[in-house]
Amino acid sequence: MFVTDIRKDFYEVVANQRVALLVAADIDALCACKILQALFHCDHVQYTLVPVTGWQDLCTAFLEHKEQFRYFVLINCGANVDLLEMLQPDDDSIFFICDTHRPVDVVNVYNDTQIKLLIKQDDDLSVPSYDDIFRDEEDEDGDGDDSGNESDGGSEPSGKRRRFDEGAIERRIERQRARREWEARRREILFDYEQYEYHGTSAAMMFFELAWVLTKDTKDMLWWAVIGLTDQWVHDKITHMKYVTDIATMQRHVSRHNHRNEDEENSLSIDCMRISFEYDLRLTLYQHWSLYESICNSCYTSCSFKLWTLNGQKKLQEFLADMGLPLKQVKQKFNSMDISIKENLRDVIEESSNKYGMKDIRIQTFGVHFGFKNRFLAGDMVHAAAALLESTERDESDTTDNFIKALDSLSRSNIEWLHSGIDLAKKKLLAIQQTVASCICTNLILSQGPFLYCYLMEGTPDVKLFSKPLALTLLCKYLLRAFVHSTRNKRCKLLPLVMAAPKDVEKGTAIVVGIPPESETSDKKNFFGRAFEKAAESTSSRTLHNHFDMSIIELKTEDRSKFLDALITLLS
Amino acid sequence: MTSLSTPRCFWLVRFAARETAMDPSEVEFLAEKQLVKIIPNFSLDKIYLIGGDLGPFNPGLPVEVPVWLALNLKQRQKCRIIPPDWMDVEKLEEMRELERKEDAFTPVPSPHYMELTKLLLNHASDNIPKADEIRTLVKDIWDTRIAKLRLSADSFISQQEAHAQLDNLTLMEINTVREFLLDSLNCMYKLRSNLQPGSRKGQLTDY
Numbered sequence: 021m022f023v024t025d026i027r028k029d030f031y032e033v034v035a036n037q038r039v040a041l042l043v044a045a046d047i048d049a050l051c052a053c054k055i056l057q058a059l060f061h062c063d064h065v066q067y068t069l070v071p072v073t074g075w076q077d078l079c080t081a082f083l084e085h086k087e088q089f090r091y092f093v094l095i096n097c098g099a100n101v102d103l104l105e106m107l108q109p110d111d112d113s114i115f116f117i118c119d120t121h122r123p124v125d126v127v128n129v130y131n132d133t134q135i136k137l138l139i140k141q142d143d144d145l146s147v148p149s150y151d152d153i154f155r156d157e158e159d160e161d162g163d164g165d166d167s168g169n170e171s172d173g174g175s176e177p178s179g180k181r182r183r184f185d186e187g188a189i190e191r192r193i194e195r196q197r198a199r200r201e202w203e204a205r206r207r208e209i210l211f212d213y214e215q216y217e218y219h220g221t222s223a224a225m226m227f228f229e230l231a232w233v234l235t236k237d238t239k240d241m242l243w244w245a246v247i248g249l250t251d252q253w254v255h256d257k258i259t260h261m262k263y264v265t266d267i268a269t270m271q272r273h274v275s276r277h278n279h280r281n282e283d284e285e286n287s288l289s290i291d292c293m294r295i296s297f298e299y300d301l302r303l304t305l306y307q308h309w310s311l312y313e314s315i316c317n318s319c320y321t322s323c324s325f326k327l328w329t330l331n332g333q334k335k336l337q338e339f340l341a342d343m344g345l346p347l348k349q350v351k352q353k354f355n356s357m358d359i360s361i362k363e364n365l366r367d368v369i370e371e372s373s374n375k376y377g378m379k380d381i382r383i384q385t386f387g388v389h390f391g392f393k394n395r396f397l398a399g400d401m402v403h404a405a406a407a408l409l410e411s412t413e414r415d416e417s418d419t420t421d422n423f424i425k426a427l428d429s430l431s432r433s434n435i436e437w438l439h440s441g442i443d444l445a446k447k448k449l450l451a452i453q454q455t456v457a458s459c460i461c462t463n464l465i466l467s468q469g470p471f472l473y474c475y476l477m478e479g480t481p482d483v484k485l486f487s488k489p490l491a492l493t494l495l496c497k498y499l500l501r502a503f504v505h506s507t508r509n510k511r512c513k514l515l516p517l518v519m520a521a522p523k524d525v526e527k528g529t530a531i532v533v534g535i536p537p538e539s540e541t542s543d544k545k546n547f548f549g550r551a552f553e554k555a556a557e558s559t560s561s562r563t564l565h566n567h568f569d570m571s572i573i574e575l576k577t578e579d580r581s582k583f584l585d586a587l588i589t590l591l592s
Numbered sequence: 593m594t595s596l597s598t599p600r601c602f603w604l605v606r607f608a609a610r611e612t613a614m615d616p617s618e619v620e621f622l623a624e625k626q627l628v629k630i631i632p633n634f635s636l637d638k639i640y641l642i643g644g645d646l647g648p649f650n651p652g653l654p655v656e657v658p659v660w661l662a663l664n665l666k667q668r669q670k671c672r673i674i675p676p677d678w679m680d681v682e683k684l685e686e687m688r689e690l691e692r693k694e695d696a697f698t699p700v701p702s703p704h705y706m707e708l709t710k711l712l713l714n715h716a717s718d719n720i721p722k723a724d725e726i727r728t729l730v731k732d733i734w735d736t737r738i739a740k741l742r743l744s745a746d747s748f749i750s751q752q753e754a755h756a757q758l759d760n761l762t763l764m765e766i767n768t769v770r771e772f773l774l775d776s777l778n779c780m781y782k783l784r785s786n787l788q789p790g791s792r793k794g795q796l797t798d799y
Binding site: 061062063064236238288289290291292 | 669727
């Protein structure tokens with residue numbers, strides 16, 4: 021069921037209890053976790069934090085902790101499957117789920133006792149009504165009784181009974197027909213409801229609202245909510261409209277905080293955190309890199325210029341010349357660029373990029389500023405934390421360690437971690453661009469009919485980076501965008517992309533990701549989740565649907581071709 | 593500990609020769625007993641602790657509590673800290689000018705002014721107006737006083753003076769110089785006594 025009063029029905033319930041927090045491995049979940057942790061610290065609530073990377077992790081964590089905890093809070097996991105069936109909990113376990121995955125499973129919506137959804141009811145849900153899906157048991161009992169009576173009374177036929185029998189048989193046939201119709205309609209409704217996967221409002225924003233209702237919201241929590249929202253945009257989970265609407269919501273909170281603190285006479289210490297609204301450039305990490313590198317490695321600019329071709333490189337030089345920026349300046353670290361150039365850089369770039377066909381080079385976002393030299397944009401922090409979360413630097417790649425490191429990097433006191441995350445993010449972006457360039461130039465993307473397909477060979481440089489879901493999804497998105505810009509085939513531009521990369525060479529598994537087609541007005545609804553399930557069933561391929569996003573699966577490399585064929589037949 | 597800021601502290605410092613200096617964090621711990629005004633946003637009846645009574649707490653009404661409790665409540669977002677009276681830009685500027693003019697040590701705003709400034713500005717700088725200027729002013733006052741202390745300690749050792757006047761010094765300042773001063777005085781004493789041949793060698797212990 022949906023929780024209406026988040027303070028009374030959630031926070032006050034758990035405030036005096038010990039809680040288990042099961043948190044998924046994405047940046048929005050990390051931010052939501054930080055906000056909740058800060059609230060728990062204020063009120064001395066005892067909790068245990070367990071990072072979970074997939075359904076198996078979730079089940080294991082639940083089994084480990086079900087003896088000691090009655091209340092479980094699930095962040096960004098658990099809403100899109102029948103949780104009670106998967107976990108088989110005792111009757112007194114209560115689950116609070118704050119998840120952006122949609123569609124929410126109907127059992128979770130209509131369960132009144134054990135599942136509490138921390139989701140707003142009008143959050144783009146369109147849940148089918150109760151009567152359409154669940155049928156009362158009494159009708160079936162009545163059916164059974166009727167037939168029971170008839171079989172009992174069959175040994176004594178009399179005139180009256182025979183007439184009664186005929187009427188009863190007709191009614192029974194009628195009932196069965198109605199039931200079949202109802203079930204067919206139910207199947208259709210459920211199919212439509214569960215066909216497309218998409219994402220709802222950020223979990224971090226939900227928890228920030230909780231903090232606001234409790235009037236315990238601080239600038240730190242506001243910043244984390246902004247990062248959670250930006251993560252959804254960077255990893256292409258929400259539509260542009262929704263992003264802009266949510267930014268407006270956050271902007272109201274930001275102005276409220278800024279208004280509260282700034283005063284003419286009593287100005288704040290330079291160490292206090294200041295969040296400001298920025299209509300900034302869509303160049304990834306440009307303030308921590310050189311402008312040139314950032315233009316070359318950001319998806320938007322690199323695809324618009326087609327920087328993997330010689331022509332594209334020339335166009336870039338023209339672009340820089342058009343703006344009057346000397347090459348030496350542009351290739352320097354951004355902080356060391358001349359102040360005269362930095363002053364109205366954004367306007368200059370916007371003007372020139374309009375000439376080159378890039379209308380949306382600027383995007384609404386927020387920046388934070390504390391101390392004398394720490395300035396970050398929300399997008400920078402998302403990339404840094406994502407790089408830390410999925411870093412393959414150490415060989416054992418302990419996921420819990422990476423999770424904790426990424427979580428720590430979001431605090432203001434751990435700037436070194438943040439900087440190391442930014443460095444890792446730069447490497448990741450370089451790797452993505454090089455892979456995209458090589459895939460396009462060697463025509464690795466093949467049209468399979470209903471979708472495009474690309475497979476990363478084992479020897480590709482940095483292929484280890486792409487064995488992680490977030491990195492692979494980012495690569496997928498950039499690749500599709502680049503392909504759309506570079507192909508002449510009009511039909512191919514509207515196709516979705518399925519990408520496979522080797523995950524574990526010893527075990528012979530690959531990770532497969534499907535993303536919806538690239539378009540200006542895309543509603544980001546992904547049908548690959550169900551498609552993958554059906555294709556795997558029909559070919560009995562050895563797949564593992566472990567990830568919380570149904571459109572990311574693991575597959576045995578040998579089964580790849582038959583799985584692909586099944587997918588093609590399914591979707592055409 | 594308050595006795596250390598009187599003119600008789602010289603004798604007590606001498607007697608404490610064998611103990612090593614206090615750790616600065618210990619001094620800060622002692623400073624946290626100072627009282628500061630807060631405005632809580634919760635209500636609680638009076639609480640009776642071994643060190644004294646605290647409260648009662650009513651939302652919106654100022655109450656005096658020790659600094660350790662104020663910081664804890666602030667971090668849990670349960671109160672707003674009101675800066676002490678001396679933590680004001682004009683007053684601190686006057687004190688700084690006075691300190692620079694005088695040769696001796698001038699009276700301090702609070703016996704733990706340095707620790708309190710650090711604690712309050714680190715954790716509650718959003719409640720304190722012009723926090724950066726206050727930090728700079730307090731640091732200036734501290735620097736002047738430490739310079740005077742070092743000068744005085746230097747001349748005390750080199751000119752082998754018998755006594756010095758150390759009124760108006762705070763525990764933190766004494767602590768910075770304590771170890772050095774005592775060790776060097778002991779060395780001087782050892783050297784001086786070794787100059788006199790055949791004297792109390794056997795009674796000296798090696799440091």
